[in-house]
Amino acid sequence: MGSSIAGIELVKLLIADDHWLIRDSLKQVIRRLDKNHQLLEASDFEEALAILSTHDDIDLVLADLIMPGFDAFDGLQELRTRFPNVPxxxxxxxxxxxxxxxxxxxxxxxxxxxxxxxxxxxRAFERILDGEVYFPRRLLEAAPLANAATTPNASYPDVGLLTNREREVIDLLGKGLSVQKIASELDVAAHTVRVHLSSLMRKLGLPDRAATIHFAINHAVAVDARSTR
Incomplete structure (x- = not known):
């Protein structure tokens, strides 16, 4: 299994949540999208780790931030460290x-x-299963964090390398818009947006769509913070 889910058909997913009702609801949504997906369940972090250790072909983990043994971001960091190739x-x-x-x-x-x-x-699952990344636009457009960095991270690529249209694309991407929504916003074809994405990814040295969206979101935070000073 590769480190990216783009371009492959997902067939095995692990749902890790201590509430059976949540797990059941997620299973129903996923099965409406594709009844052939194999769904595994874990009610705590230890069980999730055991399943991941014995199933090296899991294509995606859906994880709650709070469940027994899984302490929010410490648990998430451990999960990403131990199984870095599992989205x-x-x-x-x-x-x-x-x-x-x-x-x-x-x-x-x-x-x-x-x-x-x-x-x-x-809709979120559709985007994820299509190889895109999903973050709720309404939360990304909330008021900037009080402690947000006021300057871009030193390790960030130079956005000055981008054309004005590429800047528009990366900004909209950071606000949670999909390719189709960006195309509608800019009144261009979706294919044109993908061309701009490929170009800006090459200029910024970003390896894949996930890295590009992560950069776009963090870059948007830096811009928001500077605008409030």
Whole structure:
């Protein structure tokens, strides 16, 4: 199994949550998308680790931030450290920008609030299973964090290398818009947006779509922080 889920058909998913009702709800949504997906369940972190250790072909983990043995971001960091090639999406009761951004820092490919409607959860899974990354736009557009960095991280690539249109694409990407939504916003074809994405990824040295969206979100935070000074 590769480190990216883009371009492959997901067939085995692990749902890790201590509430059976949440696990059952997620299973129903996923099965509406594809009844052939194999779904595994874990009610605590120890069980999740045991399943991951014995199934080296799991394509995606859906993990709650709070469950027995899994202490929010410490647990997420351990999960990403021990199984770095397994994509992880968070399904959480926490609905604030700080939690989303900390999850992004851990390299998750999605963040789905538990209060989301079934239709919203289904759209999130569709994007993730299509090889995109999903973060709730309404949380990313919330007020900037009080302690957000006021300058871009020193390790960030130079966005000055980008054209104005590429800047528009990366900014909209950081606000949670999909390729189709960006195309609609800019009044261009989706293919054109993908061309701009490929170009800016090459210029910034970003290896894949997930890394690009993580960069876009963090870059948007830096811009927001500077604009409030």
């Amino acid at each position: 992880v999406a968070v399904v959480s009761v926490f609905e604030d920008r700080a939690h989303v951004l900390r999850a992004v820092e851990q390299g998750v490919i999605g963040y789905i609030p538990k209060s989301s409607s079934p239709a919203e959860i289904e």
